[in-house]
Every structure is written in structure tokens, then in C-alpha cells.
Amino acid sequence: MSNNHHNENDHGGHPSFLAHHFSSPQQQYDAGKLGIWLFLVTEVLFFSGLFCAYAVYRFNHPEIFRYAHFFLDTTMGAINTVVLILSSLTIAWAVRAVQLNQRRLAVGMLVVTLLCAAAFMVIKYIEYTHKFHMGLTWGESFAPSAEALREVLGEAHGEVLEKPANLHLFFSIYFCMTGLHGIHVLAGIGVIIWMIVRTARGDFSSEYFGPVEYTALYWHIVDLVWIFLFPLLYLID
């Protein structure tokens, strides 16, 4: 009994990647997969708060959203959507490559995913700085400059639309949603880098590829949230 090593898997011994309290790699893989899915469930509900705030204000004050959407750059949003979809493809491909022991292909796919993630953040950065520059910030600090209003709205819209009260609420929600999503992208970048290192080092194989798949699942949920954010924020009207 003083012997702490457990001896259920005598035949064949323990593979090095198998943690002591699991009885088989399959059990470890299934546990990890269920775990990451439960985490994704919490992510969905975490974002649900922001979607709820969005829905409540959009439903009750559609005029704010109609007016505010002119300030968003649909092209940038669309490019970012495509970039994220591409990254989803490449990371799914990376999982396939690891499962088939194609180590170099896997690293390549992960690197492309990483580049896409970086591109997304760069575009986001451009959008954000532009907004700050025009004074289009959240809540109390919201103070769009007159030129900004004219520049964006143009003559036509500027005259037709009356500026609604509490316009800042849209930008509060916009920054909360894209900001929280951006934080998730940043976290994803960190994890993907770690996965590139581990894959290149040869940690993974057709026997053991859980972590890459878990990362991919996380990355897909980041993409999934953006799939909803894009029409909700950029494609109003």
C-alpha cells in the first residue's frame, strides 16, 4: 500500500503522456475533450451577457443602432470575418495533420492560423485607433468630433437622420463585445504559439493529440462568436 504507483495497466506500461490517475489514453482523451467542451459551454454563457445587453437595447432603441452603424467599416469587418474563417479551416486541418502524424504540415497549418489571428488583431487595432481618433468611445467619454460626424455620415445621411439620445450606448456595447472577443483572440494566440512549439518538438502523434484538438475547439468558438458579432455590429439596416 505504501507503493504509490498504481498497477492497473501492467501490460504495456504507462505511455509517458498518460497522467497517473487515468487508466488509458482513451480515457484521458475523452476526459480532456469533455472538459474543453464544458469550458466552451461556459464561454457561450459568458458572452450571453453581452448578447443580452445588445438584444435589449437594440430591440428597445433601434434608432441608436441604425444611426450608429454608419460609423463602422463594413469592409474591415468582412475582411476580418474571412480571416477568421480561414484560420478556422487551417487549425481544423492542423488537427487532421497531427492525427495522421504529418508533423510538418501540422506546424505549417498552425503557423498560418497564428498569422490569421495576428492579422485580425492588426485590423482591429486600425479600427479602434480610428474610432478613438474620432472621439467615438464608450459611455460618458463619448464625444464625436463635428468633422468626424460629417465625414462619416456624409451630407445625405447627416441631414436625414436625427441624432438619437444615448448614442453612446451602441459604442459601449460595441467596445465591450469586440474587446472581450479581442481578449479571447489574444489568449488564443498565446495557446497557438505554445501548440506550435510542442508540435514542432514532437510531443504529439496519432496516439496523443488531445491538446491540439482542444486548442482548435477553443479557436473555433472564438470564430463562432465573431460570426454573430459581424452581422450584429456591422450589418445593421
Next chain:
Amino acid sequence: MSTTNYLTCSKGWKSWFLTLDHKRIGVMYLTAVLSSFALGGLFALAVRLELFQPGQQFMDPTTYNRMFTLHGAVMVFLFIIPSIPAAFGNFVLPIMLGAQDVAFPRLNLASFYLWMAGAVFFLVSLLGGGIETGWTFYTPYSTTTADSSVVSALMGVFVLGFSSIFTGMNFIVTIHQMRPKGMTWFKMPLFLWAIYGTALIQVLATPVLGITGLLLIVERVAHIGVFDPALGGDPVLFQHFFWFYSHPAVYIMILPAMGIVSELIAAGSRKEIFGYRFIAFSSIAIAILGFLVWGHHMFTSGQSVAASVVFSALTFTVAIPSAIKVFNWLSTMYKGAIVLNTPMCYGLSFISLFGIGGLTGLFLGTLSVDIHLHDTYFIVAHFHYVMMGSTAVAFMGGLHYWWPKMFGKMYNEALARVCCLFVFIGFNLTFLPQFVLGTRGMPRRYFDYPERFQFLHQLSTIGAVMLFITFFVMFSYLLHSLVRGKPAPMNPWGANTNEWKCSSPPPFNNFDVPPPMENPYDHTNLVFDEKLGGYRAKQVINS
């Protein structure tokens, strides 16, 4: 029988603070939540003493407001929510399954440190002057009050939320994936069904608390206006956010307590539990129905009539599974061999206090009556009957039940039973008068009150002092038992769940070979052995 166990297998502070063993993590949680209970209790005592007479006794209104806020926040977030799942759940869940550990031991340790981080944030806000928003953080008070400690308290809530989520995730995966051969769903002890239901709520509800806390921090720091009416926001929307988590959280508190009581009653009656499947499924039903009723906290808050009516109807549905449990516990005792040991006393105490707590919920679910009772002492009494009278009493029951297993020592039974009785009396003395106070119109969170309420407040304060002394005695004899207690037998109560099939305290590995997976409530094969001071199987199986 081995001489090394999980307590003695390794030494040094590192072997504790960096441990991945679920039992040690459970013990660390136990220490932590008991300290929080003591801290929260001190705040409560201060509040009760201040209310002994109308007017100012020894603190000003702001200090009083901080006291009740901290009492609520510490008790809810640091004590009740993690108490049973994180401390006892961690300790017994894998052993009850016959597994070696939870699915993710590192995540388990991480969630303990997240708890610690949350506690530190609370301490920071305490040292920074405390918070006086009420534990509910209703806007716009919480976003406009001058107290800057609100942000650190909210950070604490956010971090504690993630601690709770990770614990829940870990338990769900453990129950799904780590059951050894032969341990089927319906051979799981009812405590595990309750923990499973709790974990579902933790995973599905707590993220909303996270985002609520985050939005509130952003609201306070950057004034985004989502909840602030001065900026076009909606304070009632905040209440929806808050109660979407905080009502299910009530079931995070009570479900595991019900699970413990199922164990206590079965072991104390030495009989197979009555209606196993009904109790098991009622846990899951409570977990799911608990999500549908949050609006009953908002009947007078400006919520629309339509929403209130729907929420009231849904609220009554939760009463059914709770009632089912109570009836099944009583039926379990029928033709049993009831032993009034300390855990069983706590079990019986739970049934009566939960009876009152649950039944008074009917007054509050009934819309027209709730209008009068809402935000009065009636509510205070009701939720203390559920949270303290039920959850904390079940926690104490669990503590006395598993104490011999956790530390291998027996406490003084006679003293423990006396304390159990005094907890019961002190508790009722504190909170029964509050039902009357509330119905007579005494609002909650009042620093001062009209003189006609004084007598009932005084009864309540006397009860609180009595409770405080009793808990002090309880902790004293428990600590004393660690040093001087008799060694505990393997199975002191004659229960048949798996944790009683390994030594007390359990070995590091729990089981070298998983125990035979039998009906966890079949006590017929166990006999009392005077020499052991506990129970053993009828035929000794030599291994």
C-alpha cells in the same frame, strides 16, 4: 492496513501547497471556508449586537452597512458556495466513485488558488474601507457610491466565479469519465447525484455572474452606461443579470446539502434509502428548474406584471422536487434502526429547519403576499433558514460525518450532540422572531428601527450570541480531537458507500484495487464490532 495515509505520505509545506491530491485540496478548502465562516460570523454578530436597541449602539450607519454587506458577500461567495462542493465534494467524490483522483488535478489546485485570489481581493476591499453596496451590488448605487473598494470586491466575485466553474467542470468530467468498471450511474451515492446537479448549475450559471461582475467593473471605471440610468441604461436589466446567476446559486448552496442529508439519514437509519431514483432525479430537476425562477426576486422591482406572473408560476414548480426529497427521507427512517449519533442529529435538524425554510418560500412565491413581505425581515428569516439552517447545518453534519475519515480521529460525541441541539435552539431563537418582524413590516438592511420592533430584535440578538458561543465550542472540540481524539475506525457509522471501504484517513491512492461496486445503501452486511469501535463486513475478507 497501511500506516501511511494521505496526511503522512509526504511532508513539508510544498507537499501541501503544490499538492495535486484531491484529499489535500479538499482539506485546504475546508480550512479556508471555515475561516471565512468565522469571519462572516463575526460580521453577523456585530450586526446583531448593533440591532439590540434602536438607534446607534457602537457603530455609525455606514459601518453598519459595511458590516451587513461584508457578512453577506463573505458568507455567500467565500463560504456557502464553495463549502460543500469544494471541501467535501473534493474529498469524497473520487473515493465514493472508487477513482484515484478527479479528472483534472491541476485544474483543481488552480481553482483553489483562484479561491484564494478571490479571498485576497475581498480582504483588499475590506482593508480599503469595506463595501456598503449590499452583496447584491444593485445599480446605480454600486456604480455611483464613493466607495472605491467596490471594484476589488467585484474582482473577487469574478475570480471566485471562475474557481466555482472549474470545480464544477472537474466534477462533471470526473463523474462522466472516471467511474471504474461496475460503478454505474445508479450505483452512485446520492451525494454524488447532488454534486452532479450542483456542478451543472455551476457551469451553466456562473459565467453570467462573471460577465455581470465584469460589466459592473467597466461601468464603474469607464461609465459605459449599460446599467446606469443617468447615461440611458437600465438598472432593472442589471437585476436580471444578477439573479440569472444568483438564483441558481441558491441551488448551488442547497443541493449539495440535500445530498449530504441523504447520506446522513441513510447511514443513521442503517437502512436502504427510500426512493433512490426519485431523490436522484429530483436533484437534477431542481438544478434545471432553478434556472427558470430568477424573476421572483423582482416582483416589486419594476419588473413587468407579465414577467412576474410567469416567474411566480415557475417558482412553485421548484417546491415539488424538494418536497419529494423530504418525504423520501422520512420514509427511509420507517422500520430503520435509527442511531442518534451526531451526524444523524444534524440530519434531523436539517429536515425541520429546511421544512420551515422551504414552506416559508410558499409565502414569497405567492405574488400578492410577496408584495408585502418583499425586502422585509421575513425574507431575511426565510433565506437564513435555507442557507444557514439548511446548508450550514448540513455542512456541520457532513463535517461530523466525514471528520473521522478525513483526519482519522473521533471527536467527543456527547459534546457534539449537545452543540447540535444548541445550534438548533440558537438558530430558531435568532430567526423565528424575524418572520414576525417581517410580517409586521420591518424592512431589511435597516440600521435603526421604530421601538415597537425592539423586543423581537432582542430575542434575535440573544439567539445570535448563543449560536456564536456554540460554534466556538464546536471548533474547540474539533480541534481538540485532532490532538487528543481517539483513532477513528474505518467505518464508524456503518455506511456502505465507498469512502468507508478504505482506511481512516484514506491512503494516498484511495484504492489500489477499486472496491467491489455494490448497492451503496445496502447495510445488511455490516455488523458493529466493539473492538474496532466501528462497523465491519460480516465475513472478514482477507486481502
Next chain:
Amino acid sequence: MSSHDNETPGATHAHIAPISTLMGTFIALLVLTVVTVVVRSIDLGSMNIMIAMMIATIKAGLVAAYFMHLAYDGGFIRVAFFASIIFMGLFLGFALLDTSEYQDTIQWHETLKAKVPTEGSAADHGK
């Protein structure tokens, strides 16, 4: 669950997505993105948001089903994922129902606030 009951030790079984599935999903997602941008320029009133949400849901479904292997992983994972969507719907639904019900009391307040309150202004309070 408990698929580990009949495993061969050492091996891990999981679905491997064929390249055709991955590429097909990717192209479908791109097409739907284009569709959602184009549809927006056609004015359909309140239907616009419904269509946009429907397209987004289809896209999300594709990602979940094929990239995330939900089409192959059955059981509890699927239950958990749909549970998260259902509970999110519950949260949104009730919050939306309630806030829209009492909107009039907010609008009324806004209109009254716009006027400078003076002595006797109560006379013209009223719905």
C-alpha cells in the same frame, strides 16, 4: 460515454475529418459571408436582422458540426452544447420580454424630463 470500457490500451480513437469536408465547409462559410453582406443592401425592414441571424446560425452550425466534429461526437457533448444555447435563449428571452413590457414607463419619463418642472407642472402630467 464510458467508451473506455472496451478500448485497446495505448490507442486513442477519434474522428479524422477528410480534407473534402474541411474545404467544403470553408467554401460554404465564405459563400454565406458574401450572401449576408449582399442581402443587407436589400431593404426588407425588420426581416433583415432575422435573415442575417439565420445565416449566422447556419454558419455557426457548419463550424460546430464539421470543424468542431460535433456531427461525429455524440452524447453528452452535444447535450451540453445545446444546453448552453437553450439557457442563453432563456436568459435573452426573459430579459427581452420584461424590458420591452415596461419600456413605456421609461419613455414617459424621458418626455416629462425634457420639460422644465415648475410649480403647477403636475397638472399636465398624465398619460
Next chain:
Amino acid sequence: MLVQMLTLANAVVAATTGEGFWFPEQASTVAGSVDFVYDLILWICTIAFVGIMLAMLILVVRFRKSKVLVPQPSPTHNDILEISWTVIPSIVLVVLFYVGAVKYIDMRESPADTYDIYVTGRKWSWSFEYPNGYTDAALHVPKDRNVRLMMQSEDVLHSMFIPSFRTKMDVVPGRYTSLWFNATQTGTFDIFCAEYCGQNHSMMRAQVVVHEQAEFDKWLAEASDYIAKLPPEEAGKKVFETSGCKQCHSVDGSKGIGPTFKDLFGSTVTLSDGSKIVAEENFIRESIYEPKAKVVAGYNPVMPTYEGKMNAEQMRVLFAYMKSLSAQGGAAP
């Protein structure tokens, strides 16, 4: 039948425990039915609870064992039993929901012909504006008439709670909430704030005075005319008491949330930026309309503005009152 039995039972309880053991007196049309439903639930709960406790005690006494611990064989489940203790409570609960919801809808949706009073809640006082524009710190209402309170808050959440009327409604900033009642007894009853609102939450109390209709009309006419009728100091005192000054400014020299009015008028005060200023009409007028412009040292800038809420007449008599409190201002009190 059931109702009669209950009423009888309630009467017995009331006779033995003294009138109003549970509730304050019933002073509105809804109070009776709320109390009735409360008593109904109380009886259901008492019977259920006593039943459970008796069952538990009997079981413990009957089956308690001291040493020989062998249970007797007995069934481990019984579906008929389970179904019956699921269905019977369900029926009771449906009844409770129904009686509660019907009355609730009635209490929330006000009848057509109401006498409207506008209520403002602020930290930490109430004010009540009558249809003629007169504002008072107490709520006066006519008996036997449907009264509707239209409520708004200037700062945080409050809640209007009148125990004797069995009614309560939160006052939410940024919108109007309403509450109606029909008082059935003349007299004075308590108003509490039931939603936590900070430091002096428990002091945020007021009174509702119920008059006969004729008396009410007389009271309103007299009260509305106070500035013309009363001497300026007394009228000013009334402004002081009804506009919410009283909650933060004392008149006896004790330190409150704001500076005391005793000996304030005409004295020299130090501001938070260190400068000194004489507290005369101009400074005080500015402090009332723009409270955050100049803050007296040692106090927080928490006072709400009274721009639009206090007119020149009211301010004139308020100054008179302040002068009467101040040694420098002339007549010492």
C-alpha cells in the same frame, strides 16, 4: 365552506395571540385579502410542518436503537406513494399561484379614476407633489378613494413600502413606477424605504395621513397657501422640512451630511479649495442651484441640485428661516 372555516380559525388565533400578532392593522382595501391568503398559506404550512415533525418524531421514537443495529426488512420504493406526494402538493401549489396572481394583477394595475400624487424619492427623503403643485414631506390622502402614486427617483433605487396598506413598489431612476391603494381607515401610518439606498436608508421614513375627503380638501387648501399665510420664518421652516434639506442639514449645530444651519447665515465659511466666503444670500442661492460649485471644507459634494425645484418665493422664506437660526443673522432662536 373552507373560507368560513379558515375565517373562524383565524379569529380563534387572533383572540388567543392578541390582535395583530402577525400583521399591522389593515388600512386599505387589499389588506384583507392579502392577509387572508397569508393566513391560508400559514395554515397549509402549519399542517404540513406539524405533520412532518410528528412523523419524524414518531419514527425516531419508534425505531430508535441503542445497540443492536439490525434494520427490519422494508420496501425501498413505492411508486404510488411517490406519485401521491408529488401530485397532492402540486394541486395545493396551483391554487396558491392562482389566488396570488389574481390579486397581484389587481394590485399592480390601477383603476381608471385615480387621484394622482407625484412622488419623488431621493437620498434620503420622500416628497409628495399634489395635483395643485403643492409639495409636502408627508403623504396626505383622502379615505375611500383610489389614490395612485406616480413615483420617480433622483438618484438610486428606493422602494415605497406602506405596511398597513400591504403594498410596496420600487422607485427606479430613469422611469416612473406606480402604485395604487384605497385607504379604508383614517389615521397615520408608516412609510418605509424598503430598497437599500445607502447611509441613511433606515431614516428614509415618512408618514401617510388618511383624512375624510372633506378634511383632506381643507388640509390641502391650507397647506398649499403656507407662504402667504405663515410668517416667513415659519414658512421657511416648512420649506426646510418638505424639500429634503432636513435630512442632511441640522438646525441644532450637530454635524450632518452637510453643514448645520445653526449660526450659518452671515458667518464666514472655508471652502474645500481653502478660500473663505461669507454665507449670505448669493452664496446660499448658488449652493442650492449648483451645489458642486463651491463646497464647504470637510464635506463631500453629494447634494443634488434644486434648480427648478425651489422657486424664489420658497427661497426667500428659507433665508428668513436660516436667519432666525443664526446669531449673525439677527433674531436668535
